[in-house]
Amino acid sequence: MARTVHHRLFWPVLSLLALVVLNAAVRPSFIRVAVRDGHLYGALVDILRQSAPLMMVALGMTLVIATRGIDLSVGAVMAVSGAVALTLIDRSADPGDVGTVIVAIAAGVGIGVVLGMWNGFLVTVLRVQPIVATLVLMLAGRGVALLVTGGFITTVVSPPLKFVASGYLLGLPFALFLSASAIAVVALVERRTALGLLTEAVGINPEASRLAGVRSRGIVFTAYVASGALAGLAGILYSSNIMAADANAAGEFIELYAILAVVLGRTSLLGGKFSIAGTVVGVLVIQTLQSTVLFLGVSSAQSPVFFAVVVAVVVLVQSPQLHSRVRRLSGRRRRAVPAPEKPARDVEVSA
Amino acid sequence: MKVKLLSGVATVAVLALALTGCGGGSSSGGTSAGGASDGGSAAAKTIKVGFAQTGSESGWRAANTKSMKEAFSKEKGFDLVFNAADNDPAAQIAAVRSFISQGVDAIVIAPIVSDGWDDVLKEAQSAKIPVILEDRTVSASPDLYAAWVGDDFKAEGETAGKWAASTLGTADTNMVVLEGTTGSAPANDRAEGFASAIAGTKIKTIASQTGDFTRDGGKKVMEGFLQKYGVKGINLVYAHNDDMALGAIEAIEAAGGKPGTDIKIVSIDAVRDGMQALIDGKINYIVECNPLLGDQAAELVKKVVAGEPVEKVQFAKDSAFDKDAAVAALPTRAY
The missing domain is CATH 3.40.50.2300 (Response regulator)
Incomplete structure (x- = not known):
């Protein structure tokens, strides 16, 4: 039991479960999953499907933050990727052709990689501070997307593209397979090879790891490229969901939600140790919270406050400082209890 | 790093000043x-x-x-x-x-x-x-x-409301509203005009939430409403702009409903894509924002x-x- 409570992800998972229970208590239909037209349908399935773009972006953000960086450009990269892909499909002879759509998706993700390389170049070669380096693209990217779409919202009719975000495979949303594969790939590459360890080393102490022979430059560069590629894929998912490239609205504020997801998953913004599972839970907490606003019928004017209060509570609940304070208080009352072991490394939580 | 996050927030806040859609402003x-x-x-x-x-x-x-x-x-x-x-x-x-x-x-x-x-x-x-x-x-x-x-955003809302009142106002109608950006003049005035036009009819607003004037926002909010009430529980959607109505159409179709038939849709703006959806029978009525x-x-x-x-x-x-x-x-x- 004690081991469960002390597990790094105990509090994030508990927060997620509490949100689901709250929703189910208010409206039991929340946890009902029905089979309709041969696929699963329900609020929980919707949450998993809708979380796909944020999941991609947050995974990339986790890697960047682990290297002591931050990537503010992800929303703009989403806008550019969606604009490029949909413009290609729109201008093609046959928008409904599977090959065309695959080429367009590859182009969208490719442009994400290129923009990620640009960020990585600024950060590693020119030594620009990550927040400033990625800010450049955050500001300029949307303009590029607007140029690509000519200032209009590009709408396409293309069944294969629609399948990406709204289609079903084996009864489950196809988008879910995409985000699950992204999680699996990132987890395998980071945790089954030494890359994750080296990333953490660079994040904890860049100078020491350099002296120890770690090629920090390449590792940091790769993190930004991965973030760009994942944001590119997220942009495709976003556009596919509405079947339109909306350069102004695509990925708006997603960089902040991604940072929030990373923090909720207990990865420190100071860099170093990171948790992919934590980020996954963080994304689901945010997505469930957004559905909660609708399910509880919180009014538009109040929903930002509601959102903020819940996030603040979740962050507080998992704060190690608060835990040790509570423990000290209860320890004073019950002298018999031995002093609690100190957490191995304090996790900074920024609210 | 906290400082970094904060300045990121500040930057975004500045960017948020860029308003979308049919711009706001109260008239004197x-x-x-x-x-x-x-x-x-x-x-x-x-x-x-x-x-x-x-x-x-x-x-x-x-x-x-x-x-x-x-x-x-x-x-x-x-x-x-x-x-x-x-x-x-x-x-x-x-x-x-x-x-x-x-x-x-x-x-x-x-x-x-x-x-x-x-x-x-x-x-x-x-x-x-x-x-x-x-x-x-x-x-x-x-x-x-x-x-x-x-x-005149208020008159636009009124025109939309009058259509709803005359076509659906005599039978019990459950309406959901996709609001524009919270606090913006078009969202406020369009809501006000519509509400005054349907006052006294059998149209009941069962839920109302902001979709931020975007397609993605409209779709997400509509998906939530559909999970909450089901296709049969909603008769009418009032969208504060065409883009949100277009998002709602996607959501209704994904939930197995027929937009324009099972669930009626009325919206404001009359941009090209919205007009096309109107011709396709997926939107029932559009008021122009010229x-x-x-x-x-x-x-x-x-x-x-x-x-x-x-x-x-x-x-x-x-x-x-x-x-x-x-x-x-x-x-x-x-x-």
Whole structure:
């Protein structure tokens, strides 16, 4: 039991479960999953499907933050990727052709990689501070997307593209397979090879790891490229969901939600140790919270406050400082209890 | 790193000032004489007009810019100095200052934000250059500008509400609302106008939530509503703009419903994609938010420069479309 409570992800998972229970208590239909037209349908399935773009972006953000960086450009990269892909499909002879759509998706993700390389170049070669380096693209990217779409919202009719975000495979949303594969790939590459360890080393102490022979430059560069590629894929998912490239609205504020997801998953913004599972839970907490606003019928004017209060509570609940304070208080009352072991490394939580 | 996050938040907050869609602004009533001009017999010679546009953030804005450029053409007796500020309020104020130093005969502004205009409007006044506001309004004193021309968001909501009341108001109707950006003038006024038009009918608002005027927002909110009430539990969707209605269509289709039949949809804007959905029978009624303000603005400028009195507040002519009207109107649509 004690081991469960002390597990790094105990509090994030508990927060997620509490949100689901709250929703189910208010409206039991929340946890009902029905089979309709041969696929699963329900609020929980919707949450998993809708979380796909944020999941991609947050995974990339986790890697960047682990290297002591931050990537503010992800929303703009989403806008550019969606604009490029949909413009290609729109201008093609046959928008409904599977090959065309695959080429367009590859182009969208490719442009994400290129923009990620640009960020990585600024950060590693020119030594620009990550927040400033990625800010450049955050500001300029949307303009590029607007140029690509000519200032209009590009709408396409293309069944294969629609399948990406709204289609079903084996009864489950196809988008879910995409985000699950992204999680699996990132987890395998980071945790089954030494890359994750080296990333953490660079994040904890860049100078020491350099002296120890770690090629920090390449590792940091790769993190930004991965973030760009994942944001590119997220942009495709976003556009596919509405079947339109909306350069102004695509990925708006997603960089902040991604940072929030990373923090909720207990990865420190100071860099170093990171948790992919934590980020996954963080994304689901945010997505469930957004559905909660609708399910509880919180009014538009109040929903930002509601959102903020819940996030603040979740962050507080998992704060190690608060835990040790509570423990000290209860320890004073019950002298018999031995002093609690100190957490191995304090996790900074920024609210 | 906290500082980094904070400054990130600050940056985004600044960016958020860039408004989308059919821009907001409350209108102030009253009539006043037009601003004086040193143009003298201005009607005879070319009128030099500086136009400070917000930027090019939407299809609506692009149509608006086109309409203005056409109305202030050389053939119509104008010399237009055009500036698009890319939704940067400081750049827009700088553009207006440059119009003043160029000594134009009149200035037309589509203000990006409503605050911060007092100084530059006073400068224009002391240079005796009349200012006409277009689309959005400013918080500065009405004495500082000659007139405002734009859309009447409340009337748009009323027209949409009247359609709903007359077609669905006699039977029990469960309505969900996709609101525009919280606190924006179009969202507030469209909600108010609609509510007053359906008062006393059997239309009941069962849920209302913001979709931020975007397709993605409209789809997400509609998906939530459909999970909550089911396709059968919702009879009518009122979307504050076409984009959210288009998002709602996607959500209804994904939930196995037929938009326009199982769930009726009424929205505002009448952009091309919305009109197409209306023709396809997926939207049932659209009220126009007219971006073609050019001719009215040009008329105003002529009068003001000639020293004639004008109405301080001028509303654009908004029409409304059902399916047949949309079929007739779409081929000649400018936006």
